[in-house]
Amino acid sequence: ETGVTQTPRHLVMGMTNKKSLKCEQHLGHNAMYWYKQSAKKPLELMFVYNFKEQTENNSVPSRFSPECPNSSHLFLHLHTLQPEDSALYLCASSQDYRNQETQYFGPGTRLLVL
Amino acid sequence: QKEVEQNSGPLSVPEGAIASLNCTYSDRGSQSFFWYRQYSGKSPELIMSIYSNGDKEDGRFTAQLNKASQYVSLLIRDSQPSDSATYLCAVNLSGANSKLTFGKGITLSVRP
Numbered sequence: 001e002t003g004v005t006q007t008p009r010h011l012v013m014g015m016t017n018k019k020s021l022k023c024e025q026h027l028g029h030n031a032m033y034w035y036k037q038s039a040k041k042p043l044e045l046m047f048v049y050n051f052k053e054q055t056e057n058n059s060v061p062s063r064f065s066p067e068c069p070n071s072s073h074l075f076l077h078l079h080t081l082q083p084e085d086s087a088l089y090l091c092a093s094s095q096d097y098r099n100q101e102t103q104y105f106g107p108g109t110r111l112l113v114l
Numbered sequence: 115q116k117e118v119e120q121n122s123g124p125l126s127v128p129e130g131a132i133a134s135l136n137c138t139y140s141d142r143g144s145q146s147f148f149w150y151r152q153y154s155g156k157s158p159e160l161i162m163s164i165y166s167n168g169d170k171e172d173g174r175f176t177a178q179l180n181k182a183s184q185y186v187s188l189l190i191r192d193s194q195p196s197d198s199a200t201y202l203c204a205v206n207l208s209g210a211n212s213k214l215t216f217g218k219g220i221t222l223s224v225r226p
Binding site for chain 1: 204
């Protein structure tokens with residue numbers, strides 16, 4: 001088991017719901033990431049935070065809203081999602097947002113949007 | 115579009131054989147290369163990283179990098195059924211930041 005935890009592990013929501021995914025890392029890292037993993041597609045980077053500041057937003061729709069209150073916690077707020085947003089959402093962390101840094105993944109939240 | 119390509123697979127090998135997994139990338143300036151293993155229903159787990167040309171060995175795993183040809187491979191010697199998983203190639207494209215681009219992954223099945 002890694003030092004990155006995610007809750008909930010599974011989530012079913014309707015298109016009008018609002019929910020939040022939570023990620024916590026216990027590794028003392030400074031950079032945190034949200035990825036989306038859909039069937040038959042590569043892992044897609046969504047957001048990057050380095051020292052609590054957002055450094056990357058990979059053209060993600062505004063129905064996904066990240067929040068990073070400190071270097072250990074990362075949230076992904078969800079509202080008015082679409083069925084095509086159903087996927088595995090993975091959080092990762094690394095020591096810093098620099099080249100060659102290894103990223104460590106959490107167990108993921110499997111999201112189903114009805 | 116900077117891309118990372120992996121053979122679609124699946125790849126099936128008998129127990130004890132060598133499994134060879136290949137990955138090519140389009141950005142010649144790429145600097146860091148990683149192989150992740152992902153068991154079904156689990157999250158990716160880093161198994162190898164390589165940064166310079168040549169081979170890097172860790173137990174039964176060997177990563178090979180050829181920057182001139184823009185490919186990176188992973189060899190698994192003495193394959194075991196427990197090696198059955200999806201293997202993701204990830205490349206840190208040129209630039210200063212740790213922004214990984216992943217391939218689609220290849221599913222390996224090791225037959226007992």
